[in-house]
Amino acid sequence: MGALTDYFRAVDAASVVEVLKRADGGSPLAGALPAFDGVETKHVDPTVVLAMLIAAIRQVEWRTDLVEEVTVWPTSPVPGPDGPGAEDDPWVTGPWVSELSPLARDTLAAVRDFEVATIVAKWVQAEELHGARAEDMQPVAEELVLLARRAREAGEQLYCWMCL
Known part of the structure; x- marks a missing residue:
């Protein structure tokens, strides 16, 4: 089982919360008329895989704090020290939506078109992308870069919707 990850601005x-309430937590990119401009991806979680793309762009080692994020969904209180509640607890079942830091958005937006192939060649070497081919991941990276540019130009933030 893998994670579905949709990035949007x-x-x-x-x-974002208003749209998610109307969609019962479903992806804001689903349907014939998506609620937001975005990119549908698989297995590109913000903390690890997207952060590895950010690391490749910045030419630094991957760290857990490269993509800072704030959870915006679910809106229920975070489970206490005893852990999540019942199996229908949204903190257990998802989906989850986080707002990415402006630094992550701006890092992606600053990538020049001619740099993408080189960055992706480094990105696909990550263990978490084992078996991924650069020619398959390059369109994903290009779409994320373009989405980040549109978000920055519009003064918007990037968000990630994720479910298992």
């Missing part, structure tokens, strides 16, 4: 977390 929005003005703020409140608008």
